[in-house]
Amino acid sequence: MADGDNINDIIDHKLFTEEDIHNMCVRLGKELTKDYACKKPIVVGALKGAVYFLTDLTRQMDVAHQLDFIDVSSYGDGFESSGKIKVITDLSADVKDRDVLIVEDIVDTGLTMKYMKDMIHERGANSVKCCALLNKEARRSKDVTVDYYGSKVGDEFVVGYGLDFLNMYRNLQYIGVLKSEVIQKYVNK
Numbered sequence: 001m002a003d004g005d006n007i008n009d010i011i012d013h014k015l016f017t018e019e020d021i022h023n024m025c026v027r028l029g030k031e032l033t034k035d036y037a038c039k040k041p042i043v044v045g046a047l048k049g050a051v052y053f054l055t056d057l058t059r060q061m062d063v064a065h066q067l068d069f070i071d072v073s074s075y076g077d078g079f080e081s082s083g084k085i086k087v088i089t090d091l092s093a094d095v096k097d098r099d100v101l102i103v104e105d106i107v108d109t110g111l112t113m114k115y116m117k118d119m120i121h122e123r124g125a126n127s128v129k130c131c132a133l134l135n136k137e138a139r140r141s142k143d144v145t146v147d148y149y150g151s152k153v154g155d156e157f158v159v160g161y162g163l164d165f166l167n168m169y170r171n172l173q174y175i176g177v178l179k180s181e182v183i184q185k186y187v188n189k
């Protein structure tokens, strides 16, 4: 078996269980239900990382809304942001005068979220807010407000529930911290 094929080879420890994640979705869903009542927001999932969170979160939101997606990337297959955002697939909805909620798996440096918020503001949205499952504040380099989040995390690389390393491990049902030697191996390649 190749290195990394076995999940136990790459995870240092579990950070959030399935139950922890479910509880975060329920709490955030309740808050968003209250704050977006009668607003018919456009809920934008940021591909690919947000997919798992988006589907669970929106099913906890008891408000009529429309779904859209944007595919932006700055990490490529790696774990270090390139510092440049690439829009791979743009939104399909017209956001002018609409209330927009961007859903993300994680806000790390803040570069991706700031880019998306600014872009949607510039297109004339009535409001632009975001909801991230995880908020890695310690690594923030761009000043961006994370309006709603499930939990703060420290400066560790996390995988699972949408979060990837080398575009893998998104399908883990829990969120775990990647072993530092896995990252070192990649860096030293």
Ligand SMILES: O=P(O)(O)OC[C@H]1O[C@H](OP(=O)(O)OP(=O)(O)O)[C@H](O)[C@@H]1O
Residues within 6 Å of the ligand: 046, 047, 048, 049, 050, 072, 073, 074, 075, 076, 081, 104, 105, 106, 107, 108, 109, 110, 111, 112, 113, 164
């Ligand atoms: O705050 P930042 O430093 O910008 O990092 C956060 C972003 O990085 C990851 O996406 P990535 O670009 O790796 O693409 P992916 O969602 O397809 O994994 C993650 O899903 C966020 O979108």
Ligand code: HPA
Residues within 6 Å of the ligand: 075, 106, 108, 156, 157, 158, 159, 163, 164, 165
């Ligand atoms: O900790 C992380 N894990 C996975 N993807 C990420 N993108 C930014 N930070 C992370």
Ligand SMILES: [Mg+2]
Residues within 6 Å of the ligand: 046, 047, 048, 049, 050, 072
């Ligand atoms: Mg992403």
